[in-house]
Amino acid sequence: MPLNIQVLGADDTVTGSRSLLTYQGRSWLIDCGLFQGDKAKRERNWLPFSIQPSSLAGVLLTHAHLDHTGYLPRLCQQGFAGPIHATQGTVDLTQILLLDAAHLEEEAAAFANRTHYSNHSPAEPLFTAADAALANSRLVPHRRDQWIPLAEGLSFRLVRAGHIIGASMIQIAADLGDRGMRTLTFTGDLGNDRSHHLRPPEYIHGTDVLVLESTYGDRLQPREDGLVALAEVVRRTMARGGVLVIPAFAVGRAQELTYMLRLLEDQGKIPAVPVILDSPMATAAMEVCLRHPEDQVLQSAFTGSADPFRPRLFEVSQTVDESMLSCMRDGPMIVISASGMLNGGRILHHLKARLPDPRSTVVFCGYQAEGTKGRFLQDHSADLATLRIHHVEVPIAAEIVTLDHLSSHADYVDTLTWLSHMAQPPAQIVLNHGEPQAQRALAAHILQRFGVQAILACEAKHIVIQ
Ligand SMILES: [Zn+2]
Structure with a gap:
């Protein structure tokens, strides 16, 4: 009874997560992600899918x-x-994200057709709002930690x-007949124990096969409290009367940030200044956070508001007009907007307004993938005079800061610590979701610590389960 995994994406990069699990001639997809980043990566989304969907x-x-x-x-x-299985929290957030992504696709195609700024005529969206609604209708929520049958001899939790x-990590239990049972674990993106509102990743007792993400496989995040680092940069910028601009992933980082800012205000560590959340999707995700206390530790950390995700002078920009007006306001204030890697969206207007201002600060607090504008600005902040935004060279005078403290990924020490809680190391480890140097570095650490030679997704696409 053969069982195998085929790596269809997140092979040599951190986007496009797709793994195909095949058991007794039937196949399931573990994650179904978009490739993001430079043009070559985005074009992978247009290639025919590897098997008939x-x-x-x-x-x-x-x-x-x-x-x-x-x-x-x-x-x-x-x-x-078919069905799309996930936790209720993932279902709630996916419904918001897919519709938003579809609207952006449709807007981009319409814009390209109006301006003839496309090689394709007419330009088509990768998918439409109707496609997103169809996908949303197939989502099936499940409780955590319960084994759910997928097929005879195959279940997941x-x-x-x-x-x-x-x-969630996805664990698969497969009956291989005479060869016995095998468990496989796909970590997806693995968190760490430094979030201020999320519970840390669960330890697992063991797994025969582990498909492990490696985003920070070659990097360490600071162990200093992220609250301290954030408070310092907020105080410094507010003292200058500047604007603190934070590009943040609308789902995840944006909520962690508003939560931390409120906490710092309550602790008297930062002044209460206007905090503008300029992302309707982030605002919607905030509501989802409040509905999922099972993933959070709000009650112990929070010191006293009905809504821990709202700083005292909190404002939300819903419309494009509100967003544009906030770009013209004077500081001191804090703006959180998307996209987190500067691929597009409202954040670009804020950068155009604030990058030329030496009183202002841009804070990166999430992973910036290769080929993104965010990575470019992060890597070249010391020697770059301008940044091209919307075909305009924008002078850079603002302070550029990276706070790796706020990453929602495990770094390599977190990953090794998490692995060390297993009764014995997995027999097979596959590293995906990382740039090749990160995969190689994490493989070296795993070999040294656990004696297991990991398979790298950037090198091997087809893994047969032993
Ligand atoms: Zn993620």
Whole structure:
């Protein structure tokens, strides 16, 4: 009874998470993500899917981020009609994210057709709002930690991963007949124990096969409290009368940030200044956070408001007009907007307004993938005079800061610590969701510590379960 995994994405990059699990001739997709970043990566979304989508028995999701879910509408458009399994938290967030992504796709195609700024005529969206609604209708919520049958001899369960609300590892139990049972674990994005509102990843007792993310496989995040680091940069910028601009992933980082800012205000560590959340999606995700206390530790950390995600002078920009007006306001104030890697969205207008101002600060607090504008600005902040935004060279005078403290990923020490809680190391480890140097570095650490030679997704695409 053969069981195998095929790596279809997040092979040499941190986006496009898609793994195909095949058992007794039937296949399930573990995550169904969009490729994001430079043009070459984004073009992978337009390639024909590796197998006929209608032949898939189902999809299992680790969490809602688009690099793990954003291809679902396209998959449904191409004939996939099976169930999409996830936690309730992931279902709630995915519904918001897919519709938003579809609207952006449709707007981009309409813009390209108006301006003839496309090689394709007419330009088409990768998927539409109708495709996203179809994908949303296939989402099936499950409770964590319960084994759920997928097929005879095959079941799965969801285990908390501590990365965002709803995020889970997926464990698969497969009956291989005479060879006995095997367990496989897909970590998806693995969190750490430094979030101020999320519970940390659950330890697992063991697994025969582990498909492990490696985003920070070659990096360490600071162990200093992120609250202290954030308070310092807020105080410094507010003292200058500047604007603190934070590009943040609308789902995950944005909520962690508003939560931390409120906490710092209550502790008297920062002044209460206007905090503008300029992302309707982040605002919607805030409501989802309040509905999922099971993933959070709010009660112990929080010191006293009905809504711990609202700083005292909290404002939300819903409309484009409100967003544009906030770009013209004087500081001191804090603006949180998306996209988190500066791929597009309202954050670009804020950067155009604030980058030329030496009183202002731009704070990166999430992973910036290779090929993104965010990575470019982060890597070249010391020697870059201008940044090209919307075909305009924008002078850079603002302070540029990276706070790796606020990452929602495990770094390599977190990952090794998490692995060390297993009764024995997995027999097979596959590293995905990392740039090649990160995969190689994490493989070296794992070999040294546990004596297991990991398989790298950037090198091997087809893994047969022993
Ligand atoms: Zn993620």
